[in-house]
Amino acid sequence: MQNIVEHFQECVRAAARDQRPLRVRGGGTKDWYGQRLEGDILATRDYAGIVDYEPTELVITARCGTPLAEVETALAERGQMLAFEPPHFGAGATIGGAIASGLSGPRRANSGAVRDFVLGCKLLDGKGDVLTFGGQVMKNVAGYDVSRLQAGALGTLGLLLEVSVKVLPRAPCEATLVFEGVAEVDAIRRLNEWAGQPLPMSASCWHDGVLALRLSGANAAVDAAIRALGGDVMPDCARFWERLREQQHAFFAGDMPLWRLSVPSTVGAIVLGSAQLIEWGGAQRWLRAPGDAQTAERIRATVRACGGHATLFRGGDKSAGVFQPLARPVAAIHERLKAGFDPAGIFNPGRMY
Amino acid sequence: MIPAIPVDPERRRAVAAALRAVLPARAVLADPEDTRPYECDGLAAYRQLPMVVTLPDDEAQVLAILKVCRELDVPIVPRGAGTGLSGGAQPLADGVVISTARLNRIVRVEPYARTAVVQPGVRNLAISDAAAPFNLYYAPDPSSQIACTIGGNVAENSGGVHCLKYGLTVHNVLRVRVCTIEGDVIELGGDALDAPGLDLLAVFIGSEGMLGIVTEVTVKLVPKPAQAQVIMASFDDVATGGNAVASVIAAGIIPAGLEMMDRTSSRMVEPFVKAGYDLDAAAILLCEADGTALEVAEEIARMTEVLREAGASAITVSQSEAERLRFWSGRKNAFPAAGRISPDYYCMDGTIPRKQLAHVLARIEEMETTFGLRCANVFHAGDGNMHPLILFDANQPGELERAEAFGAAILALCVEVGGTITGEHGVGVEKIDSMCVQFRAQELDAFFAVKRAFDPRMLLNPNKAIPTLNRCAELGSMRVSGGVLPFAHLPRF
Numbered sequence: 001m002q003n004i005v006e007h008f009q010e011c012v013r014a015a016a017r018d019q020r021p022l023r024v025r026g027g028g029t030k031d032w033y034g035q036r037l038e039g040d041i042l043a044t045r046d047y048a049g050i051v052d053y054e055p056t057e058l059v060i061t062a063r064c065g066t067p068l069a070e071v072e073t074a075l076a077e078r079g080q081m082l083a084f085e086p087p088h089f090g091a092g093a094t095i096g097g098a099i100a101s102g103l104s105g106p107r108r109a110n111s112g113a114v115r116d117f118v119l120g121c122k123l124l125d126g127k128g129d130v131l132t133f134g135g136q137v138m139k140n141v142a143g144y145d146v147s148r149l150q151a152g153a154l155g156t157l158g159l160l161l162e163v164s165v166k167v168l169p170r171a172p173c174e175a176t177l178v179f180e181g182v183a184e185v186d187a188i189r190r191l192n193e194w195a196g197q198p199l200p201m202s203a204s205c206w207h208d209g210v211l212a213l214r215l216s217g218a219n220a221a222v223d224a225a226i227r228a229l230g231g232d233v234m235p236d237c238a239r240f241w242e243r244l245r246e247q248q249h250a251f252f253a254g255d256m257p258l259w260r261l262s263v264p265s266t267v268g269a270i271v272l273g274s275a276q277l278i279e280w281g282g283a284q285r286w287l288r289a290p291g292d293a294q295t296a297e298r299i300r301a302t303v304r305a306c307g308g309h310a311t312l313f314r315g316g317d318k319s320a321g322v323f324q325p326l327a328r329p330v331a332a333i334h335e336r337l338k339a340g341f342d343p344a345g346i347f348n349p350g351r352m353y
Numbered sequence: 354m355i356p357a358i359p360v361d362p363e364r365r366r367a368v369a370a371a372l373r374a375v376l377p378a379r380a381v382l383a384d385p386e387d388t389r390p391y392e393c394d395g396l397a398a399y400r401q402l403p404m405v406v407t408l409p410d411d412e413a414q415v416l417a418i419l420k421v422c423r424e425l426d427v428p429i430v431p432r433g434a435g436t437g438l439s440g441g442a443q444p445l446a447d448g449v450v451i452s453t454a455r456l457n458r459i460v461r462v463e464p465y466a467r468t469a470v471v472q473p474g475v476r477n478l479a480i481s482d483a484a485a486p487f488n489l490y491y492a493p494d495p496s497s498q499i500a501c502t503i504g505g506n507v508a509e510n511s512g513g514v515h516c517l518k519y520g521l522t523v524h525n526v527l528r529v530r531v532c533t534i535e536g537d538v539i540e541l542g543g544d545a546l547d548a549p550g551l552d553l554l555a556v557f558i559g560s561e562g563m564l565g566i567v568t569e570v571t572v573k574l575v576p577k578p579a580q581a582q583v584i585m586a587s588f589d590d591v592a593t594g595g596n597a598v599a600s601v602i603a604a605g606i607i608p609a610g611l612e613m614m615d616r617t618s619s620r621m622v623e624p625f626v627k628a629g630y631d632l633d634a635a636a637i638l639l640c641e642a643d644g645t646a647l648e649v650a651e652e653i654a655r656m657t658e659v660l661r662e663a664g665a666s667a668i669t670v671s672q673s674e675a676e677r678l679r680f681w682s683g684r685k686n687a688f689p690a691a692g693r694i695s696p697d698y699y700c701m702d703g704t705i706p707r708k709q710l711a712h713v714l715a716r717i718e719e720m721e722t723t724f725g726l727r728c729a730n731v732f733h734a735g736d737g738n739m740h741p742l743i744l745f746d747a748n749q750p751g752e753l754e755r756a757e758a759f760g761a762a763i764l765a766l767c768v769e770v771g772g773t774i775t776g777e778h779g780v781g782v783e784k785i786d787s788m789c790v791q792f793r794a795q796e797l798d799a800f801f802a803v804k805r806a807f808d809p810r811m812l813l814n815p816n817k818a819i820p821t822l823n824r825c826a827e828l829g830s831m832r833v834s835g836g837v838l839p840f841a842h843l844p845r846f
Contacts, residue, residue, distance in 0.1 A: 056599035057706055057737075079605050108546065115552050116524050129795045137704040138736040139521065139776035141510050141559045142784075142791055143819065144803045148523070148555035152547075169605035196467055196489065198576040198645065220647030264544040266466045283546045308545040324549040329537035333806050334551055340802025352550070 001063070004047045005130065008159060011042055013128040016344035024155040024348055026065060027092030030101050032314055034154050034351040035322045042159065044096055050074055051162060052136070059119060059136045061164040064096025071095050075167055083111040083168040085203075087245045096160050102152020105245040106203035106214070109195075109265070109280035111168070115151035120164040123150065123157070126342030136164045149337075155348045157341040171202070171216035176237035177229055179211040184269045184278070187211045191281040192266050199225050205244055207251055207277040214241060244279070251277045257291040257315035259299060260284065263308030270306060272299060291316020300324055323352060357392075357401045358446035360385075365404050368427055368449065372407060375417040380455075382406040391432065391450050395497075396440040396783050398753065403430070403444030408452045412568040415451065415532050419566065422449055423534060428815050431562040433474065433505030436497040438700060439781030441508060441561045441817060451566060453504045459483050460569065467574045468527060468544070473504025473567045477511075480572060489574035492519035495777070496685055504567050510559030512777040514610045514684070517735035518643075521777070523558040525573045531557070531565035534808045544571065556803060561779050562814040564807035578643035581609060582653050583677045586665040587634035591615060592711035594636035597663035598734045599707065601640065604659045606652060610641035611735035612684050615714065618729040618742075619683065622690040628683035631667055638665075638734065639684055641677075687731045687742065695727075695744035699756045703767030704738045704776035716766055717741055724759040726752070738776035739767070765790050780818040788818075789825035797822060 015022045021039030031037060048065035055078040062071055068088055075081050085105030086098040099121075104113045120134030123146070134140055134147035150160050182190070187206040191213075194201060200217030212234065215222045226233065234240060243249055252258065261270065265282035277286040289295055291312050297320070303310040309324035326334065334353070338345065369383035382388050383405050392400045404427075409415045422429050428448040435442055444450050453474035460470040464487035469480050477498040481490040494513035495501055501511070507529060512521045519525070528542040542554035557564055588594035594613055601608060614622075614637045619630040630637055640660065642652035653670060660668055671677035683690075691698040705713050714730060721728050729742045741763055745756040764774040764787040774780070774787040788797070800819045804811065820828075 054706070054708065056602045057708065058602060059706075078603075102547075102552070112520070112524060113547065115555050116520070125795075125799065131796050131799055132792075133796065133799075135704075135771065135773050136706060137738075137772050137776070139512055139516070139704050139733070139738045140773040141777060141779055142773045142775050142788060143780070143796070143800050144556050145510075145523070145559055146556070146799060146803065149552055151552060151555075153551055157551075169602075169607065172605065192465055192467075196464060196487070196576055198578055218644070218648045218651045220651045221645060224645060224647055262545040262547050264466060265546075266463075280546060307543060309543075309549045311549070326550050327539060329533060329535065329539050330541075330550065330553070333539075333553060336806035336809070337551065337803065340806055341799065 001047065001049070005124070005161065008042065008047070008124055008161070009128040012124060012126065012159070012346070015040070015346045016126060016128070019344060020346065021349045022346050024159050026094030026097035027067070027090060029088060029090030029093045030097055033101060035318060035353065036350045038350055039346070039348070044094065044159070045092070047161065055080055057136065058138070058167050059164055060167055061136060061162060062095045063162050064094060064160050066095045068093040068095050068098050079170050080167045081170050082117070082165065083107055084114045084117055085245060086114065087247070089246065095163060099151055099163050100153060100155045100160055106205070106241050106279060109204070109283055110202050113151070115148045117166045118147050118151050118163060119166055121147045121150055121160055122162040124159040124161050126158060126344055126346055130161065134164065138166060154351045156338060156352050158347055171200070173219045173222040174202070174214065174216045174237070175222050175226060176234040176240065177213045177215065177226065177231035178234045179213070179231045181209055182206065182211040183209070184276070187278065188266070188268060188282045194229070195265070195281050201281070203241055203279070204281050205277065205279055207249070208275070212240065249277065251275070251286065254288070255315065256288040258313045259287040259289055260311040260313040261287055261303050261308060262311070263303060263306045267306045267308070270302060272302060291318065291320060293320040296320035326353070360402055360404045360446050364447065368421070368425055369405050371421045371425060372405060372418065372449070375421060376407065376409070376414055380408045380410065380414060382408070391435070391444055391452070394432070394435040394440060394442040395438045396443065396781065398747070399440050399443055399782060401444050401446060403450045404447055406450040406452060408455050410455050412532065412538065415566055415568055416536055416538070418449065418451055419532055419534060419536055422812060423536070423810065426812070428812050430814050431504070431508070431566055433502035433508070434476070434500050436501040437505060437509060437779060437781065438702070439775070439779040439783040441779050441781035441814070443782050453502060456568065462487070464489060468571050469574055470569060470571050471503055472569060473507070474502050477501050477503060477506055484574045488577050490577050491572050492525055492575050493522050496688070503570050503572065507558055507567055507570060508560065508562045509777065509779045512733070512738070514612060514733065517611055518607050518609045519575065523555060526554070526558060526570060527573055528571035529554065529557060529567050530569035531567055533565050534810055534812055561781065561818045563804060563818060564813065578609070579645050580649050581641055581643040581677060582649050583610070583639055583641040583671045583680050584653065584656055584660065585669045585680050586638045586640065586660045587631040587667040588636045588638065588664065589634065589666050591636045591714050593664045594638055595707060595710035597638060597660055597665060600659050600663040601656055604655060606656060606659070608640050608656065608735065609643040610639065611733070612639045613637065613732040613734040614684060614687070615730040617727065618687055618731050621694055621729050622683040622687055625690040625693055626682045626686050628679050630683055634666065639680060684731060687729070691729060691742045691744060696746040696748065699743040699745065699760055701739065701741045701743065701760050701763050702775045702778040703764050703772055704736070705767050705770050705772035707734065707737045709770040709772070713739070713766060713770060717763060720759055720762055724755045726755055726759055728759070733776070736776070737772065761787055782817055785818065785820045785824070786828050788820050789828050794822050794825070797825070
């Protein structure tokens, strides 16, 4: 494995010298995500393998190219899981890609996001140096938290060689309740009210009048919640949430661009003229709408007014910008951080902004 | 330690005058009589009189202070309640302290959204008090929560005894509003669950006041569990206790609290709090379940079984809220109890992989002989965060230096076994030399790149938390093998 790191280092140093951008790529399952792809592919798939897994320490450390499925299988064998429930979006998804893309699944509102579980990393920076940040322990305030910064950085700050991630036990009991004929505003209200009570909620989905609520926890807690909330118990619910996570739900079919609206969970119905699917207790809303500049501006202005931001998640020609533009001083901090970690600007340039 | 640096009176006059021109008179303190209370934080062995102290009432005044400091090139030290244990708020002889004491308003509590918007000087516990009528609370509960402020918690990424289950500050803060050194007001995070761009909020939390001045914080509130119960388990040796913790986790349980004390600690606190601890046990484990009555009953039963199988020599389950609080009282009063039996104590904060516990405690016991000082160990067992309390008497010549060397040796040991020098108290000025043990030049360079990205002028809380390469190089020349630092004869600040 050391020779692979040396190969990466050579690639990075050569790229920096020649000013040739590098496109860091794991399984390539999320190539469609982000602003643009540029540069020679730096393939990470061969740098694979679980380095350390101590179920009783609640930590797994893996090389970036390790298949996400391999990580999840290893955890499942010991009754544990990645609590941020990352989407794969394809068979070859890697743990490095899951962290770098920063995408969290249905459990996010209740358990936390990718960044909440990142404990440490080894990062190959733009000078070809291997840097170590954080560690394998849950509490660590030595130095700035550069590891969590890598979650969602889309590989723009360096090549994430290795990550240590906090894992959690799977709940002993899981069930899904289905409520039919629920209007959008009622679903949003119920989800927010429930979130203020000690209920073992672990995911939610509303679309087209149907509200699904997943409960995960101690048997007693799940049973009590089922009795308290009513609704119908969904059979084979694991499949439903997996399909939702992978965007295989019928809502996601077709070629119309997909927008992701990240908003405060309490925002009422956001009227943008087409169907939505609501997750994360109201905090993540999916919208099918064109990606042209005019539509983009209308969506972003509306969502900004609600206190959120909109991402052109999939599809469209991206000319209107995939990610919501940043305030000028925040953009300046981004530029200086990028220059600090990647002085030659070779890692995934333009993938984010 | 080094003697405090005298403040240059000329410079003080000039800076104070410039500040008074833009602030109300009561917001600027320059007379040593008035600035004396600011000379240290919870790391009281290190004292330095600040040049000037400011007490802004609002964000506009914070911006005005930053402008003056920028123009006159004056370094700034932000300060909350001053309860920090690593000297993060230690003033500078040529610097201005920005105290958040008057930025102490709870702007709003939003029960429906389960958030609270507060100014940085609001005390941690005051947030939970304000949320209590809605059956909500702010989860991170550092033991200083009655006094410490949310601004300080953001600076240090504070934890608490419940963070295994409920997370640290970084997991419970949604948004910070920040004045940058350049005079911009920026927002990191937001009311949604994420924000566009890099996750600057994650970097900002725990940055020890070195990246910007916080003027407002939005925190997450969570529903109060209906009930809690705690198990007190005794173990005949520390290794068995450590393994029992592993067994609880392996059984798929995340207790609400999971704390361990060694015999030195339990014997130290028992006369003080009369918690009813088993004084013959080598280690005592406190293991808490919270939730609905049914949930708690189910979890307590599972944990009891696991602990018994793991070799607990005695198990007691709290039968009332009063008894639960009594079991906890000993653990929560470990620091005051140390102060009662010893003139001084030095609290360390390293974190280790839990499987290394028995090994690390055995090595610390050896060090007690080496350094000729006693050490009591309390331990956030769930997450590996240790708080060895080194007992000493600063009035005995050489004891403070020995305590510091003992502490540095413990931190080097934490790094050696794969851990870190600080789990929740921060680096500040206290552990800045130990940073050289944990990080290499390349990583320190990267930290400075982060620092410069936010604070290109390097004026915010300079010379804290991240050591310069020169400093590490000087230190390296005196490091001995095994990563153990020798007695600290050289200045350390």
